[in-house]
Amino acid sequence: MAEKVMVKGNEAMAEAAVRAGCRIYFGYPITPQSEFIEYMARRMPQIEGVFLQSESEVAAVNMVYGAACTGNRVMTSTSSPGFSLMQEGVSYIAGAMLPAVFVNVVRGGPGLGDIQPAQSDYFQATKGGAHGDYHLIVLAPGSIQESVDLMEDAFRMADEYRMPVLILADGMLGQMMEPVEFPEFVKLEGINDHSAWALRGATGREANKVTSFDIDPVNLEKMNIFIQEIYKRIKAKEVRYETIGLEDAEYMLVGYGTMGRILGSVVKLARSKGIKVGLFRPITLWPFPYAELKKAAEGVKTILTVEMSMGQMVEDVRLAVEGSVPVQFYGRTGGMVPTPDEVLAELLKHV
Amino acid sequence: MTEATYKRPESLAKREFSYCPGCHHGIIHRLVAETIDELSIREKTLMVAPVGCSVFAYEFFDVDGTVAPHGRAPAVATGMKRSLPDRVVFTYQGDGDLAAIGTAEIVHAANRGEKITTIFVNNAIYGMTGGQMAPTTLLGMKTTTSPYGRKSETEGFPLHVSELLKETAGIVYLERVAVSSPQEVRKAKAAIKKAFTVQLKGLGFAMVEVLSTCPTNWGLSPVESIKWLNENMKKEYPLGVFVDKVGDLK
Ligand SMILES: Cc1ncc(C[n+]2csc(CCOP(=O)(O)OP(=O)(O)O)c2C)c(N)n1
Ligand code: SF4
Ligand SMILES: [Mg+2]
Numbered sequence: 001m002a003e004k005v006m007v008k009g010n011e012a013m014a015e016a017a018v019r020a021g022c023r024i025y026f027g028y029p030i031t032p033q034s035e036f037i038e039y040m041a042r043r044m045p046q047i048e049g050v051f052l053q054s055e056s057e058v059a060a061v062n063m064v065y066g067a068a069c070t071g072n073r074v075m076t077s078t079s080s081p082g083f084s085l086m087q088e089g090v091s092y093i094a095g096a097m098l099p100a101v102f103v104n105v106v107r108g109g110p111g112l113g114d115i116q117p118a119q120s121d122y123f124q125a126t127k128g129g130a131h132g133d134y135h136l137i138v139l140a141p142g143s144i145q146e147s148v149d150l151m152e153d154a155f156r157m158a159d160e161y162r163m164p165v166l167i168l169a170d171g172m173l174g175q176m177m178e179p180v181e182f183p184e185f186v187k188l189e190g191i192n193d194h195s196a197w198a199l200r201g202a203t204g205r206e207a208n209k210v211t212s213f214d215i216d217p218v219n220l221e222k223m224n225i226f227i228q229e230i231y232k233r234i235k236a237k238e239v240r241y242e243t244i245g246l247e248d249a250e251y252m253l254v255g256y257g258t259m260g261r262i263l264g265s266v267v268k269l270a271r272s273k274g275i276k277v278g279l280f281r282p283i284t285l286w287p288f289p290y291a292e293l294k295k296a297a298e299g300v301k302t303i304l305t306v307e308m309s310m311g312q313m314v315e316d317v318r319l320a321v322e323g324s325v326p327v328q329f330y331g332r333t334g335g336m337v338p339t340p341d342e343v344l345a346e347l348l349k350h351v
Numbered sequence: 352m353t354e355a356t357y358k359r360p361e362s363l364a365k366r367e368f369s370y371c372p373g374c375h376h377g378i379i380h381r382l383v384a385e386t387i388d389e390l391s392i393r394e395k396t397l398m399v400a401p402v403g404c405s406v407f408a409y410e411f412f413d414v415d416g417t418v419a420p421h422g423r424a425p426a427v428a429t430g431m432k433r434s435l436p437d438r439v440v441f442t443y444q445g446d447g448d449l450a451a452i453g454t455a456e457i458v459h460a461a462n463r464g465e466k467i468t469t470i471f472v473n474n475a476i477y478g479m480t481g482g483q484m485a486p487t488t489l490l491g492m493k494t495t496t497s498p499y500g501r502k503s504e505t506e507g508f509p510l511h512v513s514e515l516l517k518e519t520a521g522i523v524y525l526e527r528v529a530v531s532s533p534q535e536v537r538k539a540k541a542a543i544k545k546a547f548t549v550q551l552k553g554l555g556f557a558m559v560e561v562l563s564t565c566p567t568n569w570g571l572s573p574v575e576s577i578k579w580l581n582e583n584m585k586k587e588y589p590l591g592v593f594v595d596k597v598g599d600l601k
Contacts (some may be wrong), residue, residue, distance in 0.1 A: 072434045
């Protein structure tokens with residue numbers, strides 16, 4: 001077993017990416033993510049990797065597109081306004097079926113907003129922030145350790161499904177320090193062989209073309225249907241979530257990421273007062289665990305969804321339970337983080 | 352027996368160009384393809400096509416290729432080259448693509464001395480979308496979005512990209528050429544070959560700006576277009592070498 005080290009979330013995710021075989025990083029500084037790019041600036045030269053600070057997030061995402069065309073593992077990290085700027089490129093990457101990993105350390109919005117933790121980019125992440133019929137795989141870690149553990153999976157899924165994967169963190173996860181155990185370095189041989197389609201020079205084969213472009217609507221529809229088939233496979237295989245204390249729960253809390261973790265404390269607090277509360281914490285936000293959540297909600301009286309936003313994931317919670325259980329919502333936004341006491345007080349209103 | 356004096360360069364795919372009669376995109380493609388053949392780099396070349404009339408360039412060249420989002424080709428090429436430094440990477444971009452929406456990307460790629468090659472095709476108009484004004488459109492020139500002629504008071508002045516880029520330290524070779532006569536075609540070919548050679552030697556960024564025609568959207572015949580280019584475009588955009596540090600860096 002590797003020993004635990006104290007690290008800041010941003011740096012832990014960056015090191016985890018390196019261990020997951022990422023040797024190419026492009027990015028642009030933005031709070032509360034800057035330790036990520038700074039870590040990569042130090043780390044990549046030590047391992048003969050590529051680090052480049054781009055002139056904008058627009059350029060960064062297109063550099064990611066270019067490197068992804070060659071089939072090598074590549075990533076970028078940013079925070080909300082920067083991810084908005086990357087959307088055009090994200091859509092092209094999805095359309096061209098390129099593997100790439102993104103980290104969005106979400107901060108308060110809209111607009112310039114502030115630099116405090118938030119979850120108000122859920123719609124952008126899960127419902128398509130740019131044009132076209134596409135999705136990202138969206139992973140929402142609830143702790144620094146989990147963000148480290150998910151990183152290898154993020155690159156694995158990007159390679160396997162040839163699509164962009166987003167780790168949706170928040171300012172809290174990026175900024176806090178925790179003891180973390182890092183995995184071993186991944187051996188890439190054989191697990192990301194993209195030689196069939198990647199652009200590496202047409203040596204002894206026909207030229208490869210990688211684009212999100214097809215002028216013929218018949219073909220473009222086919223391409224879209226092909227991508228949708230991949231999405232179906234992902235929905236069947238990759239859904240992830242965590243539950244706490246749902247066995248005898250009368251009330252169910254739902255939250256993801258940092259909020260999901262805070263709700264873990266609320267469960268303890270409520271149970272110490274004799275209220276039977278459980279937690280459902282989605283880890284994949286896309287694909288969302290609709291069926292699993294519905295099943296988990298069987299027999300509970302009320303669901304309280306809590307977010308660091310004015311209510312975005314709650315729409316998916318309602319879709320999941322299809323009216324079988326009343327779904328209440330509590331949220332703070334703009335960088336405000338609900339405390340366990342605050343959430344408990346809200347829960348008591350529905351008990 | 353007759354001998355074939357004109358052959359399709361190997362680096363051009365066996366496809367018909369989609370360009371209008373009298374359009375210079377086709378000539379410029381041919382010069383790039385001949386260069387790739389002569390340098391024997393077809394099997395290690397990656398190309399980045401733009402959004403514009405030459406969006407299909409990724410199909411016309413028989414090399415590995417992609418299409419960048421509008422204006423972003425230099426960033427895409429940067430990603431490729433940084434990932435595979437021993438490959439040859441080039442962008443092919445129009446003036447709307449490079450001089451309007453993609454200004455930031457070209458300036459910074461040049462300034463970083465990115466070891467890529469850019470072929471910049473300036474026809475003073477947005478060809479693909481139907482003849483709208485470009486930053487390179489001449490004063491007084493009528494386009495579908497400057498129907499009364501471009502006025503400096505409201506639309507600013509023709510943007511001289513090569514003159515602007517020559518100040519960036521990372522640029523090693525920069526020339527503006529035309530392909531309106533056989534002599535010019537020969538000069539353009541030499542410039543393009545030199546721009547690729549700069550990359551092969553790992554010296555830095557190189558770009559060739561090619562003044563080009565758009566008979567369709569200029570509303571002129573192919574012959575009139577060449578005359579118009581010679582009389583008007585060359586005055587605004589004089590041909591010549593802006594940067595050549597190849598000798599210093601050898
Ligand atoms: C983001 C975005 N904005 C606008 C367009 C529409 N568009 C396509 S080509 C083009 C202009 C191309 O002009 P130019 O680069 O000069 O190339 P030409 O066709 O003249 O060779 C525009 C505005 C687009 N495809 N994407
Ligand atoms: S519209 Fe203009 S630039 Fe486009 S192919 Fe026709 S002549 Fe060439
Ligand atoms: Mg043009």
